[in-house]
Amino acid sequence: MANKQVFPTKGNLIATKKSNDLAHMGYELMDRKRNILTREMMSLLDDVKLLRDKITITYQKAYYALQQANMSLGVISDLVEAVPVDTGIHISYRSVMGVEIPKIQYDKQEYKLTYGLDHANSKLDYAYRCFYKVKEMTVILAEVENSVYRLANAIRKAQKRANALKNIVIPDFEHNIKFITDALEEKEREEFSRQKVIKATKDRRKAEESAT
Template identity: 85%
Template sequence: MANKQVFPTKGNLIATKKSNALAHMGYELMDRKRNILTREMMGLLDDVKMLRDEITETYQRAYAALQQANMTLGVISDLVEAVPIDNGIHVSYRSVMGVEIPKISYDKPDYTLSYGLEHANSKLDYAYRCFYRVKELTVVLAEVENSVYRLANAICKAQKRANALKNIVIPDFEGNIKFISDALEEKEREEFSRQKVIKATKDKKSSQERPL
């Protein structure tokens, strides 16, 4: 529905047409952004499924290896506490259509074991390697899942903005354009009719004043 409060002038008509053109451009940009982000997200969803499946299997192997190590060595909590804290994770970001996507880099430490070998065995070493693999996969999965989450939020926002432009803003501008255009055309017709009446009156008056 046209906004009847818009005063029907040529200046308002020009301004409304410019705003309408900008709204159309904004809708196209939002639609393009949504499509690009959707393609980016769809490319990551398959990775999420594969990573989750792999990390589940790796966790199962790691816990099974841990149980074996516990059975052969007893409670190994003292040995586990000897493993140093890993500070090799670093986060940077890349921009996709204004959306900051995380990029996690992992400086992998060497496999030098910090616990004494005289208190360990091959089963503990295997459990250590399994959990190390879990850590690697967790880093990758965290990057991918966080990227998907951010992309999904951005897609939702772009969709809402595109819908608002398409269903509310643009129809309102187009309604105003029609309202102003109709009002100006009606005013021009009235002015044309008025000028015609004035001319006819003048012509009649002139003919009456003309000497016989």
Template identity: 75%
Template sequence: MPNKQVFPTKGNLIAIKKSNALAKVGYDLMDRKRNILIREMMTHLDDVKLLREKITITFSKAYNALQEANTTLGIITDLTEAIPIDNGIEITYRSVMGVEIPKIIYAKPPLKLSYGMERANTKFDYAYRSFYEVKLLTVTLAEIENSIYRLANAIRKSQKRANALKNIVIPEFEANIKFISEALEEKEREEFTRQKVIKVNKDKQKTLAK
């Protein structure tokens, strides 16, 4: 429906046509952005599925090995406390259509046994190696899942804006253009009829004056 507060003038018609053209460009950009972001997200979805499955399997093996180590060694708190804290993670970002996608830079520490061998056994060693692998996989998964979350959020916003332009803004502009164009055409017809009547009356007056 046209906006009844829009006055049917040539100036308004020109302005609304320009706004409508910009809205259509905006819609095309939003739609293109959405498609690019969807393609970017799709490249990560299979990786997430595989990583989650691998983490689940690896963590299960690690936990079972740790339980067996606890059974054979007793409570091994002193061994776990000997494992150093890992602070080798940094985060940078790359931009995809204005969306900041995280990139984790991980200075992966070499796998080395930092606890006393006299208190450990092969079960604990296996658990340690398995949890180390879980940690590496989790770092990768965190990067990918965060990327997917950001992309999905940006896709939702882009879709919402594109829908608003396509279903509300552009139709309103086009309705106003139609309303103003028809009103101006009607004015032109009225003016043409008025001028024609004036000409006929003048011609009549000239004829009578002769």
């Protein structure tokens, strides 16, 4: 519906047309942003599924090996405490159409056993290797899943803005343009008719004056 607060003047018509052009540009930008972000997200979704499957399988192997080690060695909590805390994770960000996507840099530690071999066995060593692999894959998965979440959130916002421009803002501008244009044309027709009446009146008076 046309905005009743818009007065039908040439200045308002020019301003409304400019605003309408900007709204169209904004819609095209939002639509393009949404498409680019969607492609970026879709390229990551397959990675998420693949990584989750790998982590699940590796966890199953690790926990099974850990159970076997517990049965053969007894409680191994003291051995586990010897594993150092990993602090080699650094996070930076890259921008995709204004969306900050995390990039995790993982400084891999040299794989080495941190407990004495005289208190361990091959089952515990295998469990340790599996958990070591899981840690590396979890870092990658955290980066990918966080990226997907941020992209999905940005896509929803871009879609919402694009819909608002397409379904509300642009139609309002176009209705206002038509309202102002029709009003100005009607005003011009009325002015033209008024001028014709004035001219006809003047011509009649001249004719009457000439006759007398």
